[in-house]
Amino acid sequence: MKKFIMIFAISLTTILFTLFGLYQLMNARSFQVFGGLVEQVNTEEKVVALTFDDGPTEKTDDILKILADTKVKATFFLNGNMIKKNPEAAKSIVQAGHELGNHTYSHQRMIFKSYSFIENEIERTDEAIRKVGYKGDIHFRPPNGKKLFLLPFYLNKHDKKTIMWNIEPDSDPEIAGSSDRIFQHVNETIEPGSIILLHVMYDNEERESLEAVEKIIHTLKDKGYSFQTVSELLESGSD
Template identity: 55%
Template sequence: MRKIMIITSITIVLFISLGYLLNELSKSRTFQFFGGLVTSVEVNEKLVALTFDDGPGANTDKIVDILSKHDVKGTFYLTGHEIENFFDDGVKIVQAGHEIGNHSYSHKRMVFKSPSFIKDEIERTDELIRQIGYKGEITFRPPYGKRLLFLPYYLSKNERNTIYMNIEPESYPEIASDSNKIVKHVVDNIEPGSIILLHVMYESRIESLNAVEGIVTSLIEQGYTFVTVSELIEYGRENGK
């Protein structure tokens, strides 16, 4: 009986350890099993990409107006489901000249999912992105940043990188609750080639929305230029990075 208990305990520990390891790998900023992972880009100029996950949604007009006021182009990672629900708002983002990225159809964690599920989530959303009028390259960012095997494999086979970020102020609850703290976090951590992530489409994210103008004006004062994710990657290629 004692031997069985020991074996059971060891098995439980191993499963817990394996689960922890897989979870850490699924959100790693430095490693994935297949394809390219972009968290930031090495560039010689003060360039930065401002990205927004989720949507389109209730605050589409507000964020488009803020960016237009400062002549800034962002990259919006939209979900297919929300494009269907807020189709006209998706069109507005495209017509304002912003880059559109794919953030899956359903915004489910794309780990431990079948290859057919992953293919459908991405291709269904690609089609909707084309329907709202976007004609540029469609980059992909996984929901919650999660990926393990099948998602990176699918992306690599289709010559697409996994787009991540290196500045994510909302990941700290004490910062996410205050727009001034969000601005300060971004300004304190910015460096050439950074990719900033914010969520601004919902009323629950009003502090993030309120932080956008402060982020934009502060970084412009520091000499930064805002570019899209695709432009940032292209600048990196031109510099041999």
């Protein structure tokens, strides 16, 4: 009986440690098992990337106007199904000179999915991005930042970088409900080479993020920062 209890305890402990390890790997911002991952670029220059996830939606013009007025180029990680639903909005992003990235087709978490599912999600979105006229490199950002083994394997095989972030104010419930708190968080945590993640193309709390964008841009510019697309920021960094 004691031997059985010991074996059970060891087995349970092993399972728990394995699950904890998988959880940490799934959510790791600065590590994945295959290929290149970037959460922040190593540079002493005061350069940052402003990135927006999800969409496009009928609210896309709101953020494009702010970016045009402030003369800032950003990177939009879009969903393929939303591009299909709002192709003119996606074309507007391209025509304004911004960078497009791949945020999967359906915005499902890319964990515990088959290789063919992952392949389909990414390639359908790449195709949708090309159809709206975008010709630059297409980087990838996983929904909710989740990844395990097959997603990084696919990305590495196709020479795609995983673009994460080091500043995400509107993902924190205590910050997301206030444009002032969103702005303050960015202002207090900004560093050279930062990648800022915001959600600005929906109603509800995302409108707080939209309202924070212009203040973020003006304040960081006053601090001597300039804004680049993710591709430009990657070129600015050192190994």
